Amino acid sequence: MRCGPFRLTGTCRCLVALLLLAPVAGDAQQPFHRGHAFDQDGAVRILALEGSIRVIGWDRDSVDFRGTIADGLRPFAMGNRSGYKMSTYEGVVTTSAPSHLTVRVPTGAQLWIKTTNAKVTIEGLNGALDVFTIGGAIDITGSVDALVAETLRGALTVRGRMGWLRLRAGSGAVQLHDLVARDLSVSTVTGNISGAWQAERSRMESMSGNVDLTFRGIAGAAAEIDTHRGTVTVRTPSPRDVVVRLYSQQGAITNRWTSNLPRPLTPSGNELEFGQGFAKLTVRTFAGAIVLSGQ
Amino acid sequence: MLIHHPAEDTLHRLVYGEQLPQASAVEAHVRQCTPCAEIVQRFERLRRETASLDRAAAPPPELWQQVRDRTVGANASLRAATSSSERSVLQRVRWPLALAAGVLVTVVSTNRVLRERGTPDMRTPDTRVATPQSASDPGIAVLTLDTAGAGEPTQRLLAHVRASVPQRDVFVSADTEREIMSQLALFTDAVARTQRALDADPNNVQLESMLERARRQHADFVRSTTALFEGF
Numbered sequence: 032m033r034c035g036p037f038r039l040t041g042t043c044r045c046l047v048a049l050l051l052l053a054p055v056a057g058d059a060q061q062p063f064h065r066g067h068a069f070d071q072d073g074a075v076r077i078l079a080l081e082g083s084i085r086v087i088g089w090d091r092d093s094v095d096f097r098g099t100i101a102d103g104l105r106p107f108a109m110g111n112r113s114g115y116k117m118s119t120y121e122g123v124v125t126t127s128a129p130s131h132l133t134v135r136v137p138t139g140a141q142l143w144i145k146t147t148n149a150k151v152t153i154e155g156l157n158g159a160l161d162v163f164t165i166g167g168a169i170d171i172t173g174s175v176d177a178l179v180a181e182t183l184r185g186a187l188t189v190r191g192r193m194g195w196l197r198l199r200a201g202s203g204a205v206q207l208h209d210l211v212a213r214d215l216s217v218s219t220v221t222g223n224i225s226g227a228w229q230a231e232r233s234r235m236e237s238m239s240g241n242v243d244l245t246f247r248g249i250a251g252a253a254a255e256i257d258t259h260r261g262t263v264t265v266r267t268p269s270p271r272d273v274v275v276r277l278y279s280q281q282g283a284i285t286n287r288w289t290s291n292l293p294r295p296l297t298p299s300g301n302e303l304e305f306g307q308g309f310a311k312l313t314v315r316t317f318a319g320a321i322v323l324s325g326q
Numbered sequence: 327m328l329i330h331h332p333a334e335d336t337l338h339r340l341v342y343g344e345q346l347p348q349a350s351a352v353e354a355h356v357r358q359c360t361p362c363a364e365i366v367q368r369f370e371r372l373r374r375e376t377a378s379l380d381r382a383a384a385p386p387p388e389l390w391q392q393v394r395d396r397t398v399g400a401n402a403s404l405r406a407a408t409s410s411s412e413r414s415v416l417q418r419v420r421w422p423l424a425l426a427a428g429v430l431v432t433v434v435s436t437n438r439v440l441r442e443r444g445t446p447d448m449r450t451p452d453t454r455v456a457t458p459q460s461a462s463d464p465g466i467a468v469l470t471l472d473t474a475g476a477g478e479p480t481q482r483l484l485a486h487v488r489a490s491v492p493q494r495d496v497f498v499s500a501d502t503e504r505e506i507m508s509q510l511a512l513f514t515d516a517v518a519r520t521q522r523a524l525d526a527d528p529n530n531v532q533l534e535s536m537l538e539r540a541r542r543q544h545a546d547f548v549r550s551t552t553a554l555f556e557g558f
Binding site: 074078147161164176177179183214218239257315318 | 520535551
């Protein structure tokens with residue numbers, strides 16, 4: 032066969048055919064749908080790699096998984112009324128194969144999710160959640176009773192009225208969107224922590240991430256913020272209600288809430304204490320600045 | 327007592343004395359469940375070992391270079407192998423034909439993708455899970471770091487992270503590997519700086535508390551990173 036001035040050999044034909052097929056096969060998706068009768072407080076376990084998982088709580092006694100899974104992955108889904116496991120892959124898997132799933136579970140279900148880079152979005156649940164990703168973002172909205180969310184590189188966003196929370200991130204930023212919680216713990220390595228929160232007991236800590244938060248103190252609330260070298264900026268709508276204790280070993284302390292000034296300690300460190308309110312705020316840094324900022 | 331086995335992360339938190347919503351139920355389960363009791367024993371060993379990392383030394387300066395050499399070297403091998411096979415093909419296929427094929431491939435695959443999914447996902451994969459056969463793929467950075475020359479505490483920490491790469495062959499991208507390394511170094515640096523400040527001001531209770539916190543975060547990071555890579 033002649034192709035213009037060039038001769039198209041058998042090898043060339045094979046090469047062109049392979050080039051045509053390769054990218055198409057890599058992007059192809061297969062539809063997926065499974066459902067099962069399920070208890071209101073049953074346990075659901077989901078494992079995924081790339082892509083996205085969206086979980087929605089509903090007032091039905093069943094679980095429903097639907098979406099698309101990359102060709103080449105063998106999905107697994109099995110369970111009974113009290114427990115159901117779904118994995119977007121089983122056994123041998125290929126690299127970079129995104130799956131996109133929408134999952135509906137009873138609102139009181141106990142949910143456990145682990146992904147590599149798949150983004151996880153959860154809304155409308157009030158049971159216990161455990162969510163883990165390596166690089167996927169985590170976004171949770173609702174009235175969750177107990178939540179553990181950990182990610183190495185993904186962003187972590189939480190909003191709603193919740194009970195007991197443990198949030199952990201590496202470089203991913205943690206955002207608290209007007210979060211109300213009973214007991215809250217947030218820990219990052221380099222990720223920033225920001226937003227607004229209200230909790231009976233809370234602890235935020237970071238190695239080098241900056242903390243920029245609005246503290247809504249309530250009676251008896253105790254909040255602790257610790258960083259090694261991240262800057263801590265705290266706002267509050269009612270500074271008079273807060274008992275403040277600040278300490279920094281090397282960082283500057285700036286107080287815009289009141290006229291109180293920090294005092295240097297001997298032989299090292301700076302501290303500032305003031306207030307007689309009903310909520311307690313403690314901030315400590317090694318090298319990061321502390322700023323009590325105005326609104 | 328719990329009907330189901332608690333998640334490993336729950337057992338982790340139990341061992342580390344964190345508050346759990348169902349702590350008594352979890353403890354009761356562990357007392358009667360041999361597999362869970364074994365997991366708890368493993369975590370207790372991990373806790374004992376990480377608790378002794380009080381004087382964690384900073385990684386030696388050459389460690390990062392070793393990691394980089396390993397990654398860059400592996401990628402260079404892949405590039406060399408690819409370019410050598412490409413040359414042999416290109417000797418037989420002329421450039422205009424390759425160009426035309428490329429255009430054709432782009433048009434066909436784009437049409438197919440748009441038809442099937444609306445918009446293509448152009449995101450570069452980060453973490454990859456591969457078959458055991460893929461372990462020989464030099465393009466994939468495996469979470470195994472050459473720690474020769476590193477201080478003993480750092481080696482032990484990395485050993486914990488390495489040990490987390492399970493039997494299921496979870497591979498980690500170079501970016502993630504770098505991130506784990508840099509975050510470990512950050513903890514080591516924080517502990518060392520705080521320790522120096524405490525040595526200079528030994529009665530400072532704030533520094534003492536900060537040092538304890540930095541060590542705890544260090545251990546927590548190793549624990550949570552280890553757990554993140556398990557179970558795939």
